[in-house]
Amino acid sequence: AGFEADLGMSRLQAQLLYNRGIRSAEDAHTFMNPDSGLSHDPGLLPDIIPAVERLSDALDSGEMIGIFGDFDTDGITSTALLVRAFSGLGGRVLPYLPDRVEEGHGLNTDALRRLQESGVTLLVTVDCGSTATDEINFAAELGIDVIVTDHHTIHGAPPSPVALINPKTDRSQYPYTELTGVGIAFKLAQALYKKLGQDLPPDLMELVALGTIADVGPLTGENRYLVKEGIERINASANPGIRALARVSGYEMGTLDASSLSFGLIPRLNAAGRLGHSGISLDLLTSTDINRATAIASELEIQNSRRQTLTESGVAQADAQIRRQHPTELPSLIVVGHASWEPGILGLIAGRINDSYYRPAIAVQIGLEVSRASARSIPEFDIISAMETCAPLFTKYGGHARAAGFTIATEHMRELVARLREIADIDMKGTQLQPELAIDCDALPSEVEGPNFEFVQRLSPFGESNPTPVFAARGIRVLQARGVGAGKHLKMRLADAEKSWDAIAFRQGDRAGIARNHIDVAYSMEWNTWQGRTTLQMVVADIKPAGG
Missing domain, CATH: 2.40.50.460 (OB fold (Dihydrolipoamide Acetyltransferase, E2P))
Structure with missing residues (x-):
């Protein structure tokens, strides 16, 4: 009753705030009214000064600036944001998004060669690069300077590019560490425009909201301000791509919120990278022509419908496999697979199985020689730690506690499954595997x-x-x-x-x-x-x- 009285709110309202860590009227006001006071000085980010200096020189001399992104919505929006920010300053810009299947996440030497052949002498990475030591050294051999913007945790010794802008580095003085890739890109643009005495285009915050929600960034602190402001701007957006995407998703401008972005616009942006190449989603977000944007949005709608169909088919096949292989008792870790599954929907299948059965789940595209897989886990089991104990079996792997992916020689799959299940049996022994639903x-x-x-x-x-x-x-x-x-x-x-x-x-x-x-x-x-x-x-x- 004291907390309710202090806030001057009903029992229900006070309980909702208390459940979100609010303990004072001042905290309640900040939470309910997130504003630019939650946005920190980009100058506190590591290496922001050398990054801005190098970009300023590139703009002055007319160098070709490459932007290396990723094929998910955080990577796409990060790339679109810097394309628009640098172009708005008169920069020559060449964006590059890797192919999900042929290249995978992160920098690679073939891409660097292509960028160098296209005249790139300065490359800015977004949403990747914090562990790309070999690739950054290779870029230097090609005469390409690299600025890394990233938000992923750094394991081992970091690389030595021109600048490594990541709030999770030991050298960072930035007070908020939960910005996503697009948030870091935004802070770089903010610092660059400030140095050049220019006003940062406010519509860039639309892209920050999309990317932050897509990457499941925590909606606290600065993220909460950026996303709230970004959603307000999205609802009044003049961006032809966003307007066209909202239309094909069945939403009216002015009604969009985090939920409609999560379940409407973002799956369509992701669909291109899941079933083809994410370049068309980038084209959509950077288009200035409504007719072109409408055509792209219609193509994304077709791809998203196909993605939904393939996912439902894959989940049905996975369910049938589980019933057939485990008719009486579920294993501690579920593995399902099929030769026909598209690599881009493996994470969706694994996520659905994870939700339905409340077990760590791995969905595999089974190849004759090489198989690809995505894993989704539950709070009780750290999937990436388990995978690290099996590292010699993988061709490539990565991820975090709840989501991971890998490629592996198909002949090693049986051994991998046995070892992961053994680890899961030990780690979750005696644990009641049942989902919990938090009630406010x-x-x-x-x-x-x-x-x-x-x-x-x-x-x-x-x-x-x-x-x-x-x-x-x-x-x-x-x-x-x-x-x-x-x-x-x-x-x-x-x-x-x-x-x-x-x-x-x-x-x-x-x-x-x-x-x-x-x-x-x-x-x-x-x-x-x-x-x-x-x-x-x-x-x-x-x-x-x-x-x-």
Whole structure:
């Protein structure tokens, strides 16, 4: 009661803030009103001064500046941001995005040769490069200076480029270490424009929001400000690519939020790199022609539809394999594979299996000689640490505790699976492998609506480290329940003591038998627009029989 009184808020509002680490009225004000005061001086980043000096010289002398990115949305938006920033200063710019299958993540010597042949003498990496010692040395032999901008943790001795701009280096004085690749690129542009006495184009923050959300950057501190400001600018964007992408995704400008970016625009930007080359997504974000942007967005929509179809097919094949190979008891680590799976959807398949079975999961494209794989894990198992103990088996591998990838000689797959399962058996022995759903507080939907829901919206943007609030409604009455989307989802009409509500439970169509009489529901609330009518609906995360 004291905390509620200090804040001057309702019980529900105070609980939501407390759950997000807020302990004072001052902290609450900062969280609810993120502004430029959360943005730190780029001069505190390591090597920012030599980077800006070298870029300034390149702009003055008309050098060709290469930008080496990555094929995911963080890498694409980082590249687009620097293309627009350097071009806006009159720079000659050549972007380069590697092919997911042929090149993989990070710098490679073939790409460096091609860039040198194209006249590049200064190369800026985005979202990569912090461990590319050999490649940076090779670039120097070719006469290419390299500026690295990256946010990944550095293992071992760092390389020695012209500048290594990464807040996770030991030399960094930057107070916030959670910027994503596009956030670091933005800080470089900020520093460069400041040195040259120019105003930084504010629309660059649109790209920062897209990339930060896509890379699941924690929405705290500076990220929270950048994303909130970026989303506001996206909704009023003049960028032809963003407008065209919103249109094919089925969203109206002015209604976009972190969720619609995560589930609408970003999967379409990623689709190109999953099934082809990410260059067309870069073309979209840098296009100045609405007709060209519309054509590209339509192509991305086609690719995304194909991505969805291939993913659903792959997940169905994976489920069938699991039922066939493990009919009575699941192993500690699940491995599924097929020769026909596209490398770009392996992570999506592994993620779905990981979610469905709550086990570390590896999805493999099985080749005659070489196989490629993506892994997704649960909090109880550090997948990259397990893989490091098997390092000699891999051709190439990388990742972090919850997500990783590798290529491997197919003849080594059987040994790898045996060793990883042995490690998983030991590490998770005696652990009850069951997902947990964090509930913010008990609240009926009639309590959440109105001023409390207006407050919930002020907590946005939602994402990593600031999840959408989840409430528990106990003993709520089921008025209707039916499968929708070919039985994949569960559509319900639920009632508390005050009124009734539409409710949707995604990927829970098989639980219709539970949705009868009275149930306990874990849910969030959102606006839903259908046939021109906008209403509040419950988005159900879980259901169980009342009191069960």
